[in-house]
Amino acid sequence: MAKPHVALEVGNDGVAVISMFNPPVNALALPIIAGLKERFDEATRRNDVQAIVLTGKNGKFSGGFDIGVMQKVHQTGDISLVPDVSVDLVVNAIEDCKKPVVAAVDGLALGGGLELAMGCHARIVAPKTQLGLPELTLGVIPGFGGTQRLPRLVGLSNAIEMMLLSKPITSEEGKKLGLVDVIVSSQELLKVSRQWALDIKERCKPRMRSLHQTDKIGSLSEARELLSAARQQAKKTAPNMPQHQACLDVIEEGVVHGGYHGVLKEAKVFKELVLSDTSKGLIHVFFSQRATSKVPSVTDVGLKPTQIKKVAVIGGGLMGSGIATGLIMSNIYVVLKEINSDYLQKGIKMIEANVRGLVPRGKLTQNKADKALSMLKGVLDYSEFRDVDMVIEAVVESIPLKQKIFSEIEKVCPPYCILATNTSTIDLNKIGEKTSAQDRIIGAHFFSPAHIMPLLEIVRTGKTSAQVILDLMTVGKSIKKVPVVVGNCTGFAVNRTFFPYAQGAHILVNLGVDVFRIDKVISNFGLPMGPFQLQDLSGYGVAVAVGKEFANAFPDRTFLSPLVGLLIKSGRNGKNNGKGYYIYEKGSKPKPDPSMLPIIEESRQLTNIMPNGRPINVTDQEIVEMILFPVVNEACRVLDEGVVVRASDLDIASVLGMSFPSYRKEAKTTDITFNEENMLAG
């Protein structure tokens, strides 16, 4: 395949087409940036060139600056690897070019890609193109002039929203907002762009230099008001992420001192942020997430995925109905099986509520909701199972029940059917013990609510075939999950790694630390809630059942806290019955419940682990460490046992399954010195 390059072709009309080639997304790698500079210099110099069109090859404009360069900076600490693009290329070579420059944009223009297009004098865009500045999701800000040009093209308020939420828009929305000059079909894109560039040359169309526009910025006081509201909002929604406030500061610089000053400050702040821990964490997550789709001996052995058209889901409870929702929303036909019509109706109602609930929120059209629900059929027996491609069992966590179901479905399903279980802890070998189709047995561990949470933990046994793993990965992707393939052990990768999380919290409480303080410290660290509020949410029954599994599997490192048992005895069951560590009232946030403090005291007396009977003194940092370091230790064991293919899979599983804060670089398991080859062999 050809190397990444930038081509220049001059037509008989005197228009030079400069095109970027760096598949799959024409990322702005260093040779592309250097090539752009050379080609723009050449086109500016040549007398036979009247006007210039900038475009990307293969139907994609550009996915932005090469994120791999920032990763290299993280590895080497050498910030000089980041080239000067915003002034050298975008201002000097493109925007201030003596000849008209038009961007012909197809497919996507993200980050640096959109910033190049905004430096051009007009943007001609194909329908349904994705346009956005998602840099904040990588811990940085737009660095090629985007913080200055976007507000000048679409207005301050729209620009702030697009950048702070990293929200891409379509060409159709871009046209309404003023980012796009005209939408034309992909086939006409180059033809119209060439003519547009010549029209600018002939002064039939304006030569817009967006950095110099001011009409959409509003007055200084209006701008300051908007920025201040955005700062307050970002403080709440992104408290630990410096790039949000930095982005607003840089926008303000341009509003107060002019676009060019803004560009200079932006370039400086961009480089500072590339070196931040937040950016290290988020860029690690970007590449780690993509690495999960490469599974040795599964995705690299030439297998082709089998098309899965019809899936049977057994069990219409919370998990089963969530799984069924995800499948029908992606056009997969679902047969939902329950044991009686009451349970079946409840399951179907839950699925209908999941799907229909998306319509008023604008996430789904009424037609699409109807279409999705037409893909669902409720049944009470196995007659519909004779032509299903996959079964996902999602019944209660009972080994005998699951064994019975698996031996039944083996008989009624076709011989190629994938037999999956949604168990969160039970050993798959036990579930399939009474089955001869061991190579088709696999774990499809969804996280609750299954139609929303992005992780799909795919659990393989020593006998699961590569084809079955590949097929489940493909289904997972088609229902917009991130599949992570893991090995079979108690709790698999995510629950196993995080079982010490609740344990650490319970040890601290029994050592005299306040429950509500622990929750606050952990949510300040970046998890969506602390361990006790989480226990309230999932219900104490789960804590007891899961706790037993882990106590049996890992007795050497289990702390038996009497606290949950005492809470249950006192009639509490967390959010379920409105009484837990917190009080739950409709319409208000959970409030700490002081009336449960005597129960904690009772637990402390029973465990009697406070030194000299007095509460220990700990800092907030120590609380974080006492809860999360045991998690890191368990992660090391999981790696050592080869439960995951690579360390970064565990990082992704923690981020997507446990909502571990993705920007926390210090807790990455890949930072642990570990020999990955040994791990794979293990």
Ligand SMILES: C[C@H](O)CC(=O)SCCNC(=O)CCNC(=O)[C@H](O)C(C)(C)COP(=O)(O)OP(=O)(O)OC[C@H]1O[C@@H](n2cnc3c(N)ncnc32)[C@H](O)[C@@H]1OP(=O)(O)O
């Ligand atoms: C200074 C500037 O302001 C800073 C920047 O521009 S930072 C970059 C801003 N751009 C982005 O954040 C876009 C990041 N990319 C994406 O969101 C998605 O890849 C996409 C929407 C472009 C395409 O998605 P999709 O079709 O699902 O393909 P996806 O698997 O994600 O990517 C395909 C490959 O391109 C790579 N890739 C995508 N964008 C890249 C980028 N900007 N740099 C380097 N590699 C990139 C991916 O790593 C992946 O590589 P792999 O096949 O080896 O795993």
